[in-house]
Amino acid sequence: MTKISRRVFVTAFTGVVVAAVVMTAFGSVSLQQDEVSLIIGDSIGAQPSFAVPDCLALTRDTATTDAATVIAEVLWNDLDFEGEFRLIPRDVYGTIPSARSIIDLPFDRWQELGADGVVSCTVAAVGDGQIEVSARLFSVRSLESAFGVVYTGSNRNLRAYAHQLADEIHRTQRGLQGVARTRLAFVSDRDSQTVLGLVENRPVKEIYLADYDGANVGRVTANRGLNTNPAWSSDGRSIAYTSWLSGFPDVSISHIFEGRLSNPMSGNSREQNFLPAFSPDGRMIAFNSSRDANNDIYVANVDGSGLRRLTNNPAIDTSPTWSPNSQQIAFTSDRTGTPQIYVIGVDGTGLRRLTYETYCDRPTWSPPPFNEIAYSSRTGPGHDIKVLDLATNEIRQLTFGLGTNESPAYSPNGRHVAFMSTRGSGLKQIYTIRRDGNGLRRITSSGNNEMPSWSR
Amino acid sequence: MSGTRGSRRNWLGIAWVMVLLILGGCSDNPPPVVPDSVPSPPAEEFSEAAPPPPPPIAPRVSPPVVPEDEFASRSLEELNRDSPLDPAYFSLDSSRLDASAQRVVEANAEVLRRYPNWIVTIEGHCDERGTPEYNLALGERRALATRQYLVELGLDPTRVRTVSYGKEFPFDPGHDDRAWAENRRAHFVITDR
Numbered sequence: 001m002t003k004i005s006r007r008v009f010v011t012a013f014t015g016v017v018v019a020a021v022v023m024t025a026f027g028s029v030s031l032q033q034d035e036v037s038l039i040i041g042d043s044i045g046a047q048p049s050f051a052v053p054d055c056l057a058l059t060r061d062t063a064t065t066d067a068a069t070v071i072a073e074v075l076w077n078d079l080d081f082e083g084e085f086r087l088i089p090r091d092v093y094g095t096i097p098s099a100r101s102i103i104d105l106p107f108d109r110w111q112e113l114g115a116d117g118v119v120s121c122t123v124a125a126v127g128d129g130q131i132e133v134s135a136r137l138f139s140v141r142s143l144e145s146a147f148g149v150v151y152t153g154s155n156r157n158l159r160a161y162a163h164q165l166a167d168e169i170h171r172t173q174r175g176l177q178g179v180a181r182t183r184l185a186f187v188s189d190r191d192s193q194t195v196l197g198l199v200e201n202r203p204v205k206e207i208y209l210a211d212y213d214g215a216n217v218g219r220v221t222a223n224r225g226l227n228t229n230p231a232w233s234s235d236g237r238s239i240a241y242t243s244w245l246s247g248f249p250d251v252s253i254s255h256i257f258e259g260r261l262s263n264p265m266s267g268n269s270r271e272q273n274f275l276p277a278f279s280p281d282g283r284m285i286a287f288n289s290s291r292d293a294n295n296d297i298y299v300a301n302v303d304g305s306g307l308r309r310l311t312n313n314p315a316i317d318t319s320p321t322w323s324p325n326s327q328q329i330a331f332t333s334d335r336t337g338t339p340q341i342y343v344i345g346v347d348g349t350g351l352r353r354l355t356y357e358t359y360c361d362r363p364t365w366s367p368p369p370f371n372e373i374a375y376s377s378r379t380g381p382g383h384d385i386k387v388l389d390l391a392t393n394e395i396r397q398l399t400f401g402l403g404t405n406e407s408p409a410y411s412p413n414g415r416h417v418a419f420m421s422t423r424g425s426g427l428k429q430i431y432t433i434r435r436d437g438n439g440l441r442r443i444t445s446s447g448n449n450e451m452p453s454w455s456r
Numbered sequence: 457m458s459g460t461r462g463s464r465r466n467w468l469g470i471a472w473v474m475v476l477l478i479l480g481g482c483s484d485n486p487p488p489v490v491p492d493s494v495p496s497p498p499a500e501e502f503s504e505a506a507p508p509p510p511p512p513i514a515p516r517v518s519p520p521v522v523p524e525d526e527f528a529s530r531s532l533e534e535l536n537r538d539s540p541l542d543p544a545y546f547s548l549d550s551s552r553l554d555a556s557a558q559r560v561v562e563a564n565a566e567v568l569r570r571y572p573n574w575i576v577t578i579e580g581h582c583d584e585r586g587t588p589e590y591n592l593a594l595g596e597r598r599a600l601a602t603r604q605y606l607v608e609l610g611l612d613p614t615r616v617r618t619v620s621y622g623k624e625f626p627f628d629p630g631h632d633d634r635a636w637a638e639n640r641r642a643h644f645v646i647t648d649r
Contacts, residue, residue: 198533199579226624248618248619249619269617269618272596272619288592290600318590319590339587339590361586361589362590407587
């Protein structure tokens with residue numbers, strides 16, 4: 001197998017809150033050389049076992065020694081998240097010394113632990129706030145390097161190195177689009193402020209952002225009011241949400257890299273707009289409005305032009321979500337007396353009912369390659385997350401009666417669902433779960449957190 | 457409860473005295489422009505334990521004249537804290553005004569006729585059992601149904617705005633039937649006058 005000498009430069013990790021806008025930048029990445037990688041694991045599809053020991057700190061400053069641990073911990077979590085590898089707990093191999101090169105690697109001890117692959121990395125300070133992270137994935141069985149990469153960049157967001165490394169390992173080892181560098185937008189009351197207004201003691205809810213694993217939290221809105229239902233644009237540059245800033249709900253868009261806000265649907269007290277959803281092709285927004293005196297679904301171009309009423313029924317039609325090809329919209333309607341999920345073409349044709357349950361809402365269409373819709377279904381006193389496979393019409397349930405479980409959102413690779421649950425403390429928290437119902441993780445812990453939207 | 461309110465009124469009384477002192481203190485300078493909205497007489501009224509007798513029926517003249525009574529001198533915050541407008545309650549997943557909710561709206565319409573310069577916002581609220589997304593529409597429906605009834609009762613539609621808060625702002629934070637019933641409401645807020 002070919003030895004690897006790929007070098008990847010990473011620059012400018014920032015997570016700076018500027019007034020009402022969070023700026024994040026994951027800088028330019030340049031691949032200098034390509035390679036063919038060795039795939040670790042047998043051909044029958046069993047999960048290979050991976051170990052991720054602490055990196056070796058090549059310089060003795062605190063920033064570097066911190067980085068050596070943080071990067072390994074985060075990488076372990078990132079690799080565990082997709083469920084493609086069996087990650088051996090890190091405390092098991094705390095006594096195995098970190099290696100600087102393949103020559104130092106104690107292969108016999110890793111074999112003893114049953115590891116198929118070991119990620120071995122070094123970290124060194126290389127100048128003003130800069131670090132160099134060098135990582136290699138070794139096959140314990142063949143004593144070879146399967147993958148290697150060198151990153152240099154700022155030491156401010158160490159987790160980003162692990163996230164990029166995890167995405168590269170998933171891509172090269174499993175042909176998988178990882179989500180370690182994606183972000184979640186959500187609603188939180190964590191700053192415990194109250195709304196300024198004529199009625200007292202109402203909690204402020206603002207839009208926040210976090211890495212997919214809950215780290216690096218920043219605020220998108222700071223208007224000391226009610227802001228809900230964040231929805232990412234497909235290019236990851238904008239977040240639309242419902243804001244009550246003007247005293248009534250309207251669709252607001254934070255253009256997070258431009259530090260700009262817009263209200264493209266130009267709502268007023270008689271034409272109120274809420275629950276925006278960007279089309280995957282980035283051209284349109286679907287939302288709910290009562291501008292014609294009844295709750296219906298409307299679509300418009302992202303700049304607010306070309307406004308069109310899509311549904312026209314005296315019942316409530318709400319919660320729009322787009323199909324992956326931007327040609328259909330699934331939504332909630334109570335036209336039969338209870339809220340159920342329907343689908344309709346963007347041209348207004350082909351209306352079809354999808355669910356026949358007690359109470360269903362917040363459909364969320366998966367990205368490809370899956371063709372399914374996750375939704376919240378009343379299963380008892382509370383709700384559970386279910387998934388409808390559109391090819392087979394089969395329904396599978398992801399949560400089972402612990403607290404209430406609402407507002408599902410797909411990861412960009414379709415393999416995970418983020419949702420709000422009140423399980424445990426009774427507070428609203430955001431969790432992620434794999435689409436097969438395994439791998440539940442709690443993402444938030446401060447205050448109440450709900451209505452997640454996952455960046456593409 | 458009443459103790460808190462009493463002490464709050466005392467504080468407001470003191471605050472008004474201070475406002476008057478400040479306004480009085482300015483009188484050496486060029487004649488102060490006292491805004492029309494500064495109420496009078498202020499201080500004594502807030503320290504009274506019993507409210508004054510009900511105000512007379514509003515005159516049918518225009519421009520509207522604000523009745524001389526306890527509400528005229530109160531701030532919007534004060535008015536809404538101890539509101540003369542009662543909430544209308546709804547049953548689960550419903551935006552239909554039943555007989556008792558209709559009576560509440562009729563009584564509120566009477567108050568609004570008496571104070572023809574009041575602008576109200578009807579807030580639609582839901583209990584926590586539905587999803588937050590559907591409840592936004594349901595809350596809006598409750599607010600719109602309530603507004604519609606006010607308009608049918610002859611109220612000027614431009615005086616009545618609506619907003620839905622879904623299940624975001626429960627009045628009772630509990631998780632039982634009583635709390636839920638309390639939270640399914642059309643809540644009247646006096647937003648301008």
